[in-house]
Amino acid sequence: MSARFRPGDAVRVTAERPAISVGRPHIRTPHYVRGQRGTVAEVMGPFRNPEGLAAGEDGLPKQVLYRVRFPQPQLWRGYAGPAGDTLEVEIYEHWLEPAHA
Amino acid sequence: MTTNPEQRGLHDMGGDPDHRWSGPVPRGEHVLAPWEKEVDAIRTILGRKGLQTADELRLGIERLPGEDYARLSYYERWFRSIVYTMELKGILRPGQLAAKLAELKARGA
Numbered sequence: 001m002s003a004r005f006r007p008g009d010a011v012r013v014t015a016e017r018p019a020i021s022v023g024r025p026h027i028r029t030p031h032y033v034r035g036q037r038g039t040v041a042e043v044m045g046p047f048r049n050p051e052g053l054a055a056g057e058d059g060l061p062k063q064v065l066y067r068v069r070f071p072q073p074q075l076w077r078g079y080a081g082p083a084g085d086t087l088e089v090e091i092y093e094h095w096l097e098p099a100h101a
Numbered sequence: 102m103t104t105n106p107e108q109r110g111l112h113d114m115g116g117d118p119d120h121r122w123s124g125p126v127p128r129g130e131h132v133l134a135p136w137e138k139e140v141d142a143i144r145t146i147l148g149r150k151g152l153q154t155a156d157e158l159r160l161g162i163e164r165l166p167g168e169d170y171a172r173l174s175y176y177e178r179w180f181r182s183i184v185y186t187m188e189l190k191g192i193l194r195p196g197q198l199a200a201k202l203a204e205l206k207a208r209g210a
Contacts, residue, residue, distance in 0.1 A: 026160040032116045054156035
């Protein structure tokens with residue numbers, strides 16, 4: 001299965017639960033990155049969708065998992081650490097959309 | 102940031118200092134009681150037998166009533182989730198575990 005995004009691509013995490021999410025709510029995308037813009041740091045490969053696995057389903061089709069990098073000062077109000085700090089979060093492809101500069 | 106439970110699970114409190122369950126993070130080592138190791142072992146066996154995935158374990162914890170989620174310890178949450186999944190799949194009948202515990206207690210075990 002081919003990955004929609006490549007390292008360095010600008011992406012945005014969907015703010016709401018994606019329409020193609022499966023199963024009862026089991027959501028691994030933390031609230032603090034919803035709607036946030038980040039950069040693909042690494043393509044981890046396809047994995048069974050944990051939203052389906054959690055509901056006792058087979059988790060298929062597989063979803064590509066990414067590590068997405070966010071600037072810390074963008075995520076936290078009044079962030080006190082160094083301005084160049086980043087946070088990387090593992091996010092499945094159906095939670096991501098392209099972001100344009 | 103959303104508070105809709107369909108959009109944000111009750112476990113999703115990371116990075117939220119204003120969350121009602123936020124508090125200091127204990128930095129010490131956790132000494133595990135024998136029953137906690139047993140719960141871990143049972144979960145591993147259920148995983149290997151294909152009866153409960155790690156994701157089902159997570160969902161069972163996330164579906165705990167909020168007051169229980171806040172009150173229970175780490176492995177107490179695991180145990181509740183294991184029972185939840187086993188009852189959902191009909192491997193345990195509702196009330197079966199409580200009945201067995203009462204029986205053992207009556208026997209003085």
